[in-house]
Amino acid sequence: MLESAIKFKKAFACLLMKDSTCYKELRKIGGGPSEDDWKRVGTLLPFLNIFYDATLRLSGSRYVTCNSYVHEIHGTSFMIKSNLEDEDEGLRNMAKQMKSKYEKYYGNVENINVLVFVAVILDPRRKMSYVEWMVKDNYEANKAILLISKIKLVLEGLFDSYASFTSQPKRTQASTSTSTSTSTSTTSTFTQDVYRNRGERENVDVEELMTSKFQRDTGCMETSESKSELGKNLQEDKEAKNPNFDILTWWKDQQKRYPILHKMAKDVLAIPVSTVASE
DSSP, rough: OOOHHHHHHHHHHHHHHHHHHHHHHTTTTSSOHHHHHHHHHHHHHHHHHHHHHHHHTTTTSSSSTTTTHHHHHHHHHHHHTTTOOOOOOOHHHHHOOOHHHHHHHSSOOGGTTHHHHHHTTTTTTTTTHHHHHHHHHHSOOHHHHHHHHHHHHHHHHHHHHHHHOOOOOOHHHHHHHHHHHHHHHHHHHHHHHHTTTOOOGGGGGHHHHHHHHHHHOOOOOOGGGGHHHHHHHHHHHOOOOTTTTOOOHHHHHHTTTHHHHHHHOOOOOTTOOOOSSSO
8 A cells, every 4th residue: 555655656645735625535535635645655665565575475375485495584683683673663673573573483492383494495596505594693692502403303203204204125225235245355355465464565455455444443324325415415516596487387397306305305395384364
């Protein structure tokens, strides 16, 4: 309403001069809009637009909203805080009231549904690093540490739950086991041969020797197979920001690479932020 009214500022002034009936009606409520009123409308519009746009985006029913919820909520929190010291007294008072309302619903990290953060982590454009930054930017150090720990715990627990219901092909498990044992056996044999034949310099491959020694000493086989889907996904680079990016299509294309995460993302991202009108 304010956005529409400010476009007709001159029309309101003309109406007061040319329409006596309108003038009489407006006098009942203190007269028409003054110059200070119009100035305040111009001040409030950018601030109120943030909430209006967020309401429209989160009320959508034909696209994913779960991964946008935290982003929108904490974005509005940042805008509220930035207006607490504004020159306009009316805007300052509005920001203070909004901040108290925000603290009521989002100030206590114990009452936050961390699944909305999991949805952000499953967004390939954001992932865990974005969530950690956002939490630290919005909460005190102690609260931030607690919330991040809860998020990681829920994320890993959810992944383990989906992994337990996803049966792995026995042939793959057997081949992996055989490959690991063969590699270990080869490493051991190679190391023994190297140390036994130090004089035969042509038989020594330094790179292979160091790799074998590292694996023998640490018991770590640094192969992609040894990492979980979750770990590999979080370590990969983020997807570039694109206004036409379709998160559901992206996860559909990743089904073979991340079969467990694919099922998990399909369920989590299907959760609507709201099932009722958000006004």
